Structures are given as C-alpha cells and as structure tokens.
Amino acid sequence: MAETFLTIWLDTQNHDTDTKSPVTQTLLQLHNVVIYVQLFHDADECIDYITDIKKDDRKTFFVISCDTQFGNEIKSTLLQLAEELPQIHSVYTMGSNEKESDAFSYSKSHGIYTDVQSLCNQMFRTVTIERHRQRRLVSDDFTIKTLDRVPIIAETTITTTTTQLASVSTSIRRQEAQFMYAQFLRDILVEMESSEEEMVTFCRQKYIDNAAQLKFIDEFQEYYDSCNAIFWYTRDTFLYGLLNTALREQDVDTLYSLRYFIKDLHLQLKGVYVSQQSAATTTEQATTTVYRGQLMTNDEFEQKIQQNIGGFFSVSTFLSTTLDRKLANLFAGDGSRTDEVQSVLFQIDIDKTVNKFPYADISTESAFGDDEGEILFTMGAVFRIESIEKMRDDDDNVWNVQLKLTDEEDELLQKLTEHMKDDFIDLHPVAKYAVLMREMGYYTKAEKFFFLALEESSLSENYVFAASLYNALGGNYKRMGQIDKALEYYEKSIAAQLQHLPENDPQVAATSHDLAIIYKDQGDFERALVTYNKTLEICLKEPIPNQSAIATVYNSIANVYTSQRRYSEALEIYAKALDIQFKVLPHTHPSLAILFVNISGLHNERGDNDKAIRYLNIALAIFQNSLPPSHPQIAATYRNLSKVLYDQGKLSEALIYMSKSFSIDSNNLPAGHPDVIKTREYIIEMAEELRNQQLNTTANKSPHLQETK
Template identity: 25%
Template structure:
C-alpha cells in the first residue's frame, strides 16, 4: 500500500545506510525535506525498492543513493516509469562513475552537497513545494563535515538587509505571540519530517529567554533555520524569529568577551570555493550567519576529516584575532556555559560579523592557514553609506523600535535600492499592523501618517491622500478644532492636493490651515507666510490675479513687520509679483518688481546662475511688451549668455530665446 502523495505527484527519496543520527546526515536530511515536502528516507535497499515499486506510474521520483547501495538498487528500478532522475551521492566518485555510466537516468555522481542540491532544483522547479529555506546550511561547532553553504562573502545588499533587520530585532518590542508564529513557521518548513517534530514540541513547551543560545544549538535544525534566513535576507521568514534574535543578543551582551582572543575554525571547502576565497586576501568578508569556533587550535583540527583520497577539496584553518575594543565590532562570546556542552573553548560570533583576511599561508601538513581579524566596518563599501543613513534616521538613540519604525526602515531600504519587493513589504507590514489595532489605539494615527509619507516617496498621490484623510478624520474626532496637532494634517493634505493639481481642494485646506494658525499665533506670525505664498500660487494658476497679489502683499507685510532676514524669500515674492503684474499688463509695475528681485538675487547668487538668467529673460520680455526694443534685446542677450554657461539648461530653451531676439524689430514700432 503506497503512501498518499499530494497533488504535486513528485517524490524525493534518499537511500543511505550510514549513521542516520550523524551531524552530516541530520543536516542533509533536513535540507532534503525542506527542498521537497514529499521526502522519504530509507536505510535498507529492499524497503526502498519495495516502496518505489508500490508507487503509481504518474508519480515522479527523484532518487538519491550512495555508491554501494546504488550499484545494487539502480539496475532493479532504473526502467520504472516513476523514476525520472537518479543521483549517486558518495565520496568515491571515480569508482562509482564506472557503473553509473550504463544508466541514462543517473544524472550525476556527486560528492559535493551544494552541487547535488543545484542539480535537484531544476528537476523540481515545476512540481515541488519549496520551503522558505532555500540555501544549504553551514555546519555546527568545530566538527567539520563536507557540507558548506555557497557563500559569496561579499558585503552585498543581502548582507546589509539582514544586518539592518538584525539591528532592528534587538531593539523591537516583543510580542507574546511571536514564539507561536515561529513554531508555526518551523512546522510549515518541516512538513512531514515527523522525526523532528518532538524537538519542536520541546522548544514550544520549554523555551526560556535566558537559554536562547542553548536552544540555538539544541538541535541543528534551529541554527540552520536561523542562519539560512539571514543569509538569504528572507524578511518574511526572519520576522517570526525576532524574539529569538532579541533573546540571543541579550545573552551575547551578558556574556560577551571583553579582551582580545584568538579563535580557530576548521572547514573543508572545494578547490573552486577556495580560489574564490583566495581572491579576498587583504579584503573584508562577511559571515552572514552565526560563526562558531574554538579557542583551542587542537580542538579545531581534531574534527577536520581526512580527505587525502580526494583531489577536489581543501582543508582550511581560519585563525582569527578578535578584539572587542574595535569600534562597531559585532559581539562575540564564550558559550560553553550556555549550551551545556563539554567543550569549554567554544566561541560564537554574532550574525553579520566582518573579518579582514590578513594572510593566506601556503599549505602545510594538508592544511591552509587563513589569518583573519575581526573588524567593525568596511569604510570602502559604497552600499554601506546608504544603510547607515537609514539607521541614523531611526536608530540614532537607544529607544525601542516598533512595527511602524520597522516598516518604514524596510520601505526606505527598498526605495533606496529600487527594490519594490522590499519597499512593498515595508508598506504591507505597517498596513497589517494597523489592521490589528483597535479603532481607538493611538498607533493608528502613526500608521496612517507613515503610510501617507511612504506613498509620497512612491509618487502615489491617490494612496497618500487616502491615508492622510483617514488620519485627519481620526484627529478631528479626538481633538479640539484649534489643536496644534491638526497643523501637519492640514498642511500635508493641502500640499497633497496641490501636487495632484486639485486646486480647489488644496485652497480649501490652505484656507483652513491659515485660519488655525491665526487662532494659535495671531495675524502677524511668520508661519502665515507659508500659507499666503501657496495660496497666491494657486490663485495665480487659476488666473485670479488680484487675489494672488493680495496674498503676496500679506506675506511681504508680515516679513517686513518681523524684520525677517531672508533675502531669497523676498526675491521670490518680488519675482512672483512681477509675473502677476505682467499677466495683468501692468508693465511698469511688473518691471519694477523684476528689477528689485534681480538686485536681491545678485546679492546671494553668482552672476551666471540660471535664476539670474530667468529674471533677465522676464525683464527682456516686459521691455518687448513696452516696445523698448533696445532694452529687450540687451536683457534677452544677457539671459542667453548665462544659459550658455550652464550645463543643466536644455538647448531648446536657448534656441527659443534666440528666436525671440531674431524676431525683434530693428526699431520701435
């Protein structure tokens, strides 16, 4: 009787009779079941063969088998319709390639799990359920096995995204439901791996924040799960883990090393990956996961297996100088007392630790020593400045962060990187948080205001106004009509409708804002000039010129009365009055205001600034209307000469003025 295969009708089977509880097998088994929810493992050939033959013809089976058992099993099942691919996973490739060549469905004889995994993906792309963990894990402790994540080492966008999320998590308020969310996430990833469910239940029932690092290494699943999320910068998966990260960081703080130590970490990597690592000599590399080593060199070497029979791998010993006094360095701690393990030499480095490779020594006794020093920053990385700017905006003090802060951080990162998935995730995170809040919760206002600002950056005016209106309606219900907290809402709505070119709505909100400001600060306060100037611009656009002039004069009167020392603002108002009087054909008045504006601009701008050219152009056009051809020509030519010296002026603008000059009559008409 066959097991019930789900509607995807694909099956991944691993046959291996080695120790199923070994560190390597546990991790490989976990990765395979994460890769395909329909995963089965067998330790005997007969049981595996019987199971395969019991499956219906419409089930697609991919088989992974070690060399010895594969030699026995493959001839018996190769021609079955169900079998679509076979991979022989073993260390002795040359021996088993000899028989494997006789079977067309054997797609590879592989010793590197990374390579096996890459080969598995295309076969399952259309049929398999992929878990959130889509990268191979690194191994636990100093016990090294030949399973390594295909790490890029670069301080790339994924590193900075994960690092920023990590920094947020250790500052965020904790939610009591987060542990349940994490357990649910793990259950989804494990799918039918029933052998790991007891460990998960143990975690759910026995997790203690003061034993977070113990739980991180209680079973390989947990640290592999966490490591992969941060390596991949998988934000949706990282979020339910934030309570775990928060508690781990707290334990790091309590047990951090305070003096310089030397740490050793042994690894086995392919020759190809070593060449890549070798290219980073003298540079900074990023460890995108927790990094566990030992203060005892012999302990690190003890667990490095013999690979003398293989020419495809290289034994590496990292020798790390870790000084906790370096600025911005990530925390590291001795964790033997926290993990309840016998080895007192274990040292754990925080996710995102940076190391500079200082020396790669020649091979000696089959081992290459790579010396590294823990460092705090990569000052030469251009992407770092972008993320530092976001962190400075939201994390420049020790205050707690909340869901709104985190959503805004994600949005700004995505917006800066032009990565819509990340910016959309930040926006959706705030929306989701707002939907869970009671109607009278004060954070609703913050959510709506934040969402309004995010949509402003996106240029989505309709959505921005929608959120601002929601915020404003709540404020009107809760606040008195003259409450200062209404100022921002009136202002943002007025500007929003102005950008939308809905002048009627914009003018209405500016008028209400003006009335509120007068109630709060009187008729002559300088804050009123903001409203008067914008209202004048709207009146000007609607050709209500007399009302525009009235607003400009109101602004000038307030600025003069308060002795405002702001020449650029005065110059702008005089220039705008010149434009309005030109439209009314009051040319003498227009000329006077333009000339006053020019005199002011020459006090704070260079003579070749484009704004000076614009004023000369306006003056020239007024003289043309007044039939003063000589003055018109002189001022227009001054404008052209300045434009020609500017690198950011369109040639069409210059051509247009030159055309006007050519068309000027030779003498007044």
C-alpha cells in the first residue's frame, strides 16, 4: 500500500541542523512513524504550505512545537486553521505545560506532549488505526454480476422432424451462481468439526518466513478463545487478510484450514446480533444507515453498479461498514482519478426486520475500542441497489450508491439453490465439502476431500456412505479424464452395495448406470444400452419414481443412439428427457444445459450447424447462470461452439472460443487432462490455418491493392 500520511512540523524553538541536535533526532523518530515529514521554522511559510495542500487521499498530521515567545494568539490561529482544513487529520502540540487549555478545545487536537517519545507513540497508534481502517474499508471486494438477456425456457418439445424452443428473454439483473456456491461454502464450513491446533499448524506453515506474523500466531495460540473472535478479526494480524482474501477468491483449501476461526467468528457475530436485537427498544428507529467508502475500477463500477440498478449486490466476505459518513467518505476519495477509478460512497439502509444475514455493532468487541462505530456483516449478505447519483456538494466526482439490506433473492437462483441442496442431504460435512468442490468444477480438490471423508472411521464402517463415496470418486475421476480410476471406483461402489443390497435396488442401478457411461465412451454401445435399459426398468418400478433419474437414463440412451447414428430415435428420447427435466428442475439447472449440449451434438453430426449453435448458446446461458465462471463445463461448451464455427468456416470466431476454453481448462485441470491437450492442439492447428489463410489472401490480391513500402 502506498504511503498515505504526511507530517508537517512547525518548530520555532530549534534551528540547529547538527545530526545530534534535538530537532534532527525528533525528525528521525518521526520518520519511523511516517515516511514524509516536512519541517518548518517560520509560521507564515508553514501556513502557506498547509493551505496549498490539495485534498487527496493523504492524511496530514500537524505537529506544533513553539517557544514561549511564539504567542498564544498565533498558536490559536494555527489550531483554528487546522480545524477548518479537511486535509489536516489531527494536531499534536509539543510543550512544557500539559494543561494548556487552548489545544483541548479543538476536535482535531490529539493532546499536548512534553517529550518526543510519547508524541511518536501516540502518532504510531493513530497511523496504525488509520491504516487498518483504510484497509478494512477499501480492500474487500464485492461479488456482483449482471447478466443480460438470460434465456428462460418456457416450453420445449422435440419431435423427429422439428425442434421448437419457445423461450422468453429477460433483462432482469441476476445474482451470479457463484454467490450460491459461496453460501453453500459458508454453511458447510460452519458445520464442520475442526481444531485450533490444525489451524495454527497451517498458519505457521503459511508464514514460516514472517517473524512478525509468527509472533502473532504464538499469541493467538496462547490467548485465543471463541468469545473473542471478533477482537482477533479486527486486529491488524495475519487473520484478517488471510481470511478475506480466501473468501474473496474462494480459496477452498485455505478456507478449510481456517474453518475453526470462521465458525467462531460467524457464531459470535450472530450472537451479538441476537443480543442487540433483543435489547432494542420499540422507540428506536426501524431503519439504521451505515456507510462504506470504496474505490472501484471504471469497468467494475459500470458493469456491476451502473448497469445493475434494482439488482442484487452480493458480498462473499465479511463486510465492514461504519456509522460515520465522514469516515466512509474519506475512504471513497475525492473523485480526482476518474480516468482510473471511481470514488463510491455506499449508503446502506438496514431494515431491522430483515434477519437473514447477521450484522452487529462490534464497537465493544473490536480491537479499536468504543469509538470505531463499525457495523460488521457476516459473509454472504445480500443488498439491493436502490439508486445511484453524483453527490450534490463539493464532492461532484463521488458517486452515492444507495443500498438496502434485503432477504429477497433472485427467484431463479433461489429455486436452483433449493434443488441443489438435495445433493448434500444426509452427507457427512467433509463429504458435503467434496461434493461442493466437484459441483464447482474443482475436481482435484474434490478428490482430496472425498478421501478425507473416507478416512473418517464412522464412514468407513457404513457401507452406504462408503459406496456413495466410491461412486462419487468414480464420477470425479471420469471428469478428470482418468477412465481407469473411474472404472475402479465405480466397481468398488457396486461391490460395496451388493454386500447388502439386491441387484435390482435403485442405488445399485444408479451406480450401474454411471459405469455404463464408461462402456459407451469406450465404444461398447450394446453393453451400455443393456445396462441403461435395466436401470430404466428398475427406476420405473419404484413406488414413487425419481423423475429426474429417469430423465438422466433417457439422456444416456439417446447419447448411445446418437453415437450409432440413430438420429430420429435419439431425438425422440431426448424429447422425453427434456420434457421431464423441464417439469421437475429449475430452468437454470445444469442438467438441462447438458441435454441441450447433447441435442446440439446430434444436429452437428447431421450437418445442421445453425441448430447446433442455437442449442449450444442456450446451454451456455444456462451454465453461466448455474456454474462458477471458470467451470470446465463452460470451457467444454466454448470448445463445442468453436468446432461448429470451424465447420462453418468462421475460423477467427472459432479460434476465439477455443482460446476461451483453453484459458479455463489450463487453470483448472491437470496438464495431462485430455481436454487440455486437445484444446491446445486445436488452437495450434487453427492459428496455423488462419495464418495460411491470411497469407493466401494477401498473395491473391490484385497488384494495385498491394501495399507498397
């Protein structure tokens, strides 16, 4: 962080420039507190300098040390001037009389000091607090997303001769799916068992070369208790930055290692919230307003705020706000850097009847004491953007963004969230974490946590859980492109199930279906079809058939028919699957998108590229509304779009989509994954072909069109 503090020192007592003089020694000590110190011996020059200072992000400390002949009147003038100038943060007076009354009558006065050391100590405390305040009020990122014209499926039928898709487009601003995964992440982390020792070991390794942070970790280990989690969160130590960076970036490994503290912090904040709500009187106002100053890049402000009025504003981290508008406005900046960033003051109205997201005034729990006025929201709070306008005062370049805490949610995302919760029912917390990693597309991390779940003695002794984890590992390895391991764990799952269940049990049938997908990918279509049809028969005989499972089997059968070029039969079966899934799933569920990808593949094989692209675009829109932006499924859809565009001769567009695919896959999948290898090869081939095409075009130009040098 750039240095944001300046000290102006007016000293009329000493003019000695010797290196051992009191003046020089004081300067050296002040430099230890702040980098920039400007010394003046003449009051007029000092006043001229102060009044010329621009009001910017830098905070100015004013130190006055004057001899007895300086005059109280001039000193009072300086104090009054400092009081009126917004660029002066605080005033410190050096003198022999600690009881001088003048200094204490001004709000910016931070006391009278008789020695340099006590002055520097106080300034150091002030600088530390201000740096921490700035970091707290500026560094937290927000999770906001605007998605334009999202296709919402209204009704779908597919016949052997026609494909009709009735769709409705909407410009309603949507919460991004990543917010849903952040909510799942929070809930599972709070549910998991953990230990302080495990967290401390992780933190020591993280800061192994940082002596200062290791000292804080020692202190944490000796004195930490769950009842002072907020105190530790607000201290300027390893915890604050490590936790919020991990939440912001969804660093799931770090979050898992910090779950001990995350749980304590969330629960203490929730407890303080309940206590404060219970203590509130009926005469108190129903709405509280808090503020937050923020610098946002121009693109971020335009896309996430200006284009999202009336939409949702989601925050993945713990969010610090203040009751002090002036303090928040200070950190918003003055709008002078509009070519780079926008100065934004968020004004948040809190309706006290909204109780979905705990928040609390943490002044009494904070490391900064009772005068901070900080309101802290737990991770995952949701706000609605009510309005945006320029400030109507001297701060013409500062945006005022009006937010409102809300318990409303994006309706489509809420439906998707409720449905996807079913994937976590009755699972052990570590297994839930592994499933979440898989759904987010973090397959390598999912593998790690599935094995952690298997190590739990209570799970290894329970064949139901063990079999489900083996099956999950099989599916995860298939996604990772490790087919042999996928087969191994699918077979382990079936073996565990058959020790206690008959062959016609739905659980055995479901695993057999997953195993048959491998048969199909290996080209053993008949074996796959036999297994699929057997699974379908078992599903249909259930007292209460699982409609989504039936649709999944229909989709798999249609995939085999497509591979066998039985296109009419495949379309008929896809229609059945789509009709069921449309009735039982939210319209942004990724399973619907997978169906559209498969239907697109069929049309591509038949040479109908326009329909292929049409269905891929529908699939992409659904994936973008239900998966994290870096999910491998999105990468695969980009890759499929690229191939169809290539078949249409649109080489430049094809290369763009293939590059998008590679950008995602290379950051999420192992280097040896088939998708990574194939995509890299496609890019090289396309780039070479495009280069040759451009060279041929240039060579074939008429002579009078050729450029001359």
